[in-house]
Amino acid sequence: MKKNLLLMVGFIFFCVMAGATSIYNIQYTNSRGADNSYPSPYLGKQVTVEGIVTAVNFNGEGYFLSEPVSGAWRGIYVLDTEHKPKRGNYLQISGEVAEYFGMTCIRNLNSYRVLDQHRSLPTPVIISTNQLTNPLDAEAYEGVYVRLVNVSVSSIKSKNGKFMVNDGSGPCSVSLGNFGTKTNLPALGTQFLQISGIVTFSYGEYTLNPVSSEDLQIQQPVYIQTRSWGSIKSLYK
Known part of the structure; x- marks a missing residue:
């Protein structure tokens, strides 16, 4: 019974991960777009992402997520005034990809989960x-x-x-x-x-x-x- 339970948990975890989109894929683009702001190829789409909170309370309107190993295209802004995460929280969120004054972001969250706390921030x-x-x-x-x-x-x-x-x-x-x-x-x-x-x-x-x-x-x-x-x-x- 215990073995079956572990297999079930592992299967659920795999399904959750399989549905996630990497921050890199959301951000990466070589197209300037009509307004030269390099909009995301996922613009207007619903996505699920995971990442470490690197900064909070940006102008009182949101926070930033990063993949565990930082690098080009691996950070993103989350426009969210409802939740108040802390730096080092590891989140899984779902929402819409949008452009905020030309900056790619995730907004209108329909799912928010703190998967872990006190993670080390990625090296700048x-x-x-x-x-x-x-x-x-x-x-x-x-x-x-x-x-x-x-x-x-x-x-x-x-x-x-x-x-x-x-x-x-x-x-x-x-x-x-x-x-x-x-x-x-x-x-x-x-x-x-x-x-x-x-x-x-x-x-x-x-x-x-x-x-x-x-x-x-x-x-x-x-x-x-x-x-x-x-x-x-x-x-x-």
């Missing part, structure tokens, strides 16, 4: 600032948890928490405060060891959105004592 994908400037490259990272390294603030875009950073390959946009954490704008020329966050698209622009203040790590100075005259110099590497 390291990309260059230029990859968020070029639309064809940037589209692959829409909804994905990524990381920029060794960047400096090249300009301040607005008082609304937006600024530009550059690692030498070309500038890209960073936006603060979209996940509810208020952080002061950095000064022009500030150097960051790394900035992590979620890539979003709206109003024709791809932007990196840090989830918390911990996602911004300022490059710390190295203090060197010069023996010849005993003073301390501050050098930035």
Whole structure:
């Protein structure tokens, strides 16, 4: 009897998994679409997906899911104000694929299940600032948890928490405060060891959105004592 029960559970699990669509398949496209927003090939269709919650409370309207191993095309936005998952929750959801201001999302959920909790977040994908400037490259990272390294603030875009950073390959946009954490704008020329966050698209622009203040790590100075005259110099590497 116990063996039959285990077989039944395994069969149900297989059926559930067989009905799921990967985030990669929903996101992957090489077609710009009529409005150059690279719409999903699943646009308007009902899908079931599974993923780890990488960020919550995006502008108070939803959260982001990622496949366990992060990478290009492996993250997506869920437009959902009814449920309040936590980072690290592993979800299975069903809903409609849509475009939200040009960003692919899943909305109008008809099924929501927390399959696991306290999952480790996928390792952020390291990309260059230029990859968020070029639309064809940037589209692959829409909804994905990524990381920029060794960047400096090249300009301040607005008082609304937006600024530009550059690692030498070309500038890209960073936006603060979209996940509810208020952080002061950095000064022009500030150097960051790394900035992590979620890539979003709206109003024709791809932007990196840090989830918390911990996602911004300022490059710390190295203090060197010069023996010849005993003073301390501050050098930035």
